[in-house]
Amino acid sequence: MSSARLLAGSRLSLLGVLLASSFAASAQRADPAAPFVGVWSGVFTTQENEYWTFADIQCFVGCTQEFYDRLSGLLADPKNDNTPAFALSGQAEAASLAALDAMLTPLGKQVRAANKPENDPKFLNCQPYGFVREVTNPLPMQISRDGDHLLVRYEEWSLLRPIYMDGRAQPTHTTPSLLGHSVGRIENGALIVETTRVTPDLISDSSQAGHSGELMAVERYTLRDNPRRLELTLTLTDPATFTKPLVVTKTWLRTPDVELVQDTCSQQPGKP
Amino acid sequence: MRTHYRVLLLTLALVPLAHVAAHHSPAMLYDLSKEISVTGVVTEFQLGNPHMRIYFDVDNNGKTEKWLAEGGSRTQLMRVGWTEDEVKPGDKVTVRGHPPRDASQHLIHMEYLTLPDGTEQFAEDIRYDQFQERRRRPQEAQP
Numbered sequence: 001m002s003s004a005r006l007l008a009g010s011r012l013s014l015l016g017v018l019l020a021s022s023f024a025a026s027a028q029r030a031d032p033a034a035p036f037v038g039v040w041s042g043v044f045t046t047q048e049n050e051y052w053t054f055a056d057i058q059c060f061v062g063c064t065q066e067f068y069d070r071l072s073g074l075l076a077d078p079k080n081d082n083t084p085a086f087a088l089s090g091q092a093e094a095a096s097l098a099a100l101d102a103m104l105t106p107l108g109k110q111v112r113a114a115n116k117p118e119n120d121p122k123f124l125n126c127q128p129y130g131f132v133r134e135v136t137n138p139l140p141m142q143i144s145r146d147g148d149h150l151l152v153r154y155e156e157w158s159l160l161r162p163i164y165m166d167g168r169a170q171p172t173h174t175t176p177s178l179l180g181h182s183v184g185r186i187e188n189g190a191l192i193v194e195t196t197r198v199t200p201d202l203i204s205d206s207s208q209a210g211h212s213g214e215l216m217a218v219e220r221y222t223l224r225d226n227p228r229r230l231e232l233t234l235t236l237t238d239p240a241t242f243t244k245p246l247v248v249t250k251t252w253l254r255t256p257d258v259e260l261v262q263d264t265c266s267q268q269p270g271k272p
Numbered sequence: 273m274r275t276h277y278r279v280l281l282l283t284l285a286l287v288p289l290a291h292v293a294a295h296h297s298p299a300m301l302y303d304l305s306k307e308i309s310v311t312g313v314v315t316e317f318q319l320g321n322p323h324m325r326i327y328f329d330v331d332n333n334g335k336t337e338k339w340l341a342e343g344g345s346r347t348q349l350m351r352v353g354w355t356e357d358e359v360k361p362g363d364k365v366t367v368r369g370h371p372p373r374d375a376s377q378h379l380i381h382m383e384y385l386t387l388p389d390g391t392e393q394f395a396e397d398i399r400y401d402q403f404q405e406r407r408r409r410p411q412e413a414q415p
Contacts, residue, residue: 044348047398054406060398075408085408086304126320138397139347155347157321261347265321 062136
């Protein structure tokens with residue numbers, strides 16, 4: 001082979017590499033949701049990670065923004081340096097539960113009083129619980145691309161949740177379901193997901209508060225720290241049960257090495 | 273009087289289940305500053321979601337007490353090797369963990385389980401005692 005041909009061949013190879021890189025970069029630019037794709041873990045599968053603060057850990061199953069901010073404030077105050085962190089957590093919990101109680105409508109208070117987990121057939125029969133607790137559950141989740149849309153696979157109950165990203169409107173006649181109907185978009189680098197048509201359920205186990213079928217949920221996922229940390233601000237609007245929107249928060253870390261475990265619990269009705 | 277007793281029994285029977293419903297921070301329900309160890313015979317084992325449960329009978333000077341131990345999450349325990357046959361009815365086990373804040377309940381937040389062969393294994397999702405002294409304030413991202 002002549003040196004001229006070798007030179008031409010190597011130039012072609014170089015061109016191919018450059019084109020491939022260019023296409024990959026274009027694809028990355030074309031998909032603003034790409035940074036959210038991957039496996040994300042809460043405290044359970046990353047407990048040794050020094051990144052977590054005590055407030056993050058106490059919020060491992062999601063918590064109200066009120067609780068997180070209050071606890072973070074108590075922990076940041078040097079006057080509390082000699083007070084056990086769990087004691088400060090107790091103070092924050094009591095205050096945030098009182099704040100939640102104050103924002104419940106009469107129906108919200110009825111719902112809260114009626115929620116008796118010991119009587120919950122879903123719990124006793126190993127059936128998945130509802131939207132808010134699923135979205136803030138402490139086990140890992142995997143976000144992947146599904147054509148034009150995103151697909152969230154939760155290890156908790158092995159549930160799959162599509163998030164439609166093509167600009168479609170929320171349906172008005174879809175039968176309500178456990179996880180509802182979700183449409184999403186990328187806005188200034190944040191993943192915004194709006195969910196409606198959710199069947200009534202608890203919002204958390206610690207509060208026993210619940211929402212009605214009129215719930216409008218907006219999840220705002222933001223990435224921080226290159227982008228290692230995924231933060232959720234979940235705003236729950238339900239005039240039937242809350243006098244004002246309730247804001248819940250939770251954080252995950254990117255964990256490409258974590259594999260999701262198949263949860264077969266719900267395949268054993270009557271045997272939790 | 274008998275009716276009252278039945279109501280009391282029913283109430284006591286229901287209270288523990290309220291604690292084990294779905295995920296929650298054990299600090300809210302248990303006294304993490306104390307540790308107890310309880311030995312008994314398993315009557316039922318559920319590697320359930322959200323929490324694993326062991327129901328067991330404890331001999332208290334000839335009187336049988338019904339206890340419930342609440343451990344970690346189903347898939348998190350499966351991740352580290354637990355199976356649905358980890359414990360069987362009739363097994364004599366020792367549960368080590370935290371007592372409930374209401375000391376009248378026969379309930380324990382299980383951190384460690386000693387099997388009939390003497391093997392002790394971790395039975396929770398996370399080691400809560402390690403977090404007491406964790407960072408209180410955010411810092412810059414780790415490298």
